Amino acid sequence: MSKSFDFYFDFASPFGFLGSRRVTALAKAIGRDVNWRPFLIGAVYKAHGGLPLDHPLKKDYVFKDFFRRAKLDGIAEVRVPTNFPANPIPPSRLAYWVEREAPEKMGAFVEAAYRAYWIDGKDTSDANVALDVAASLGFDRDAAAAGAQEQDIKDRLRHETENALARGVFGSPFILIDGEPFWGTDRFDDIERLYR
């Protein structure tokens, strides 16, 4: 079994989106696999207090920075979804269902769901829109719909979120590699320098 690292992200997170576009290249550069770990960042704020963009000044900056960084990363077409931040539960549950059914498609599902939300402006908090994403990857729509409602899948997302908190994850994206925490896409280069 090859070595891996855990890539934690919330589907409503702008920098989780940018990270998802670079994490596969990072994994390749250091010879590891990505464990895609969608979780609910809202649980962190509930547990620890505070909000991610807790004053208008910072929120304005973060989106300005997001657009600038997206452009520098070669992603010119991002937009802020009208329903930001969208409920990340529907795509998160589907992601864990995808992982169970066809683990090799997990990364592709994450990228497609993020694309739908941050580029195509689709409301992935709508279960039907999230199902469209799964269907676009060849999954049976009814099977996906049923899967996302299974108690096992619901429990899985809850468990992964609790586990993220227990492991000290407090932001999105967040990488844990050999037990070491790295918050944000800003640390991808450090990970590459340290683990190559």
Place this chain on the structure above:
Amino acid sequence: MSKSFDFYFDFASPFGFLGSRRVTALAKAIGRDVNWRPFLIGAVYKAHGGLPLDHPLKKDYVFKDFFRRAKLDGIAEVRVPTNFPANPIPPSRLAYWVEREAPEKMGAFVEAAYRAYWIDGKDTSDANVALDVAASLGFDRDAAAAGAQEQDIKDRLRHETENALARGVFGSPFILIDGEPFWGTDRFDDIERLYR
């Protein structure tokens, strides 16, 4: 007059310290001068609410990340001062006095005051320790002591802090270049790409 950019920082800020070690090279790379702008980050938290390291989880991470980044930047000898976060007013006032008396020494003073606090473990919130830093750069100790107590110098720091807030500065370090905001040392590379 050559073009410049504003480098805002708080003397108690760990990443302000790391930024101060790289900002001169950044300025050189893009052909500009640094306007060293010490300010009081506490005023931001007072104005906008929130604390920089507002839960233990994040505080632990930030220091772990700080040590890792310092090492990657080639600064192996940093330590967390026992009195973190120290009152930044004494070195900040002295910095503006230094700028008035010998503007070409402003950068050297900032670097020396940061070194005293983050490397040598000295308590720069003590006015005498801050004066040691000025003296080490050849300034007359009594003149520096009197200068730091001048109403003009006190007003200058207050004005720069108010101005920082008015311009949307909410973290340390923070660069404003041609009106564009960049928060953190994480954006130095972006500035270099965009303004070279």
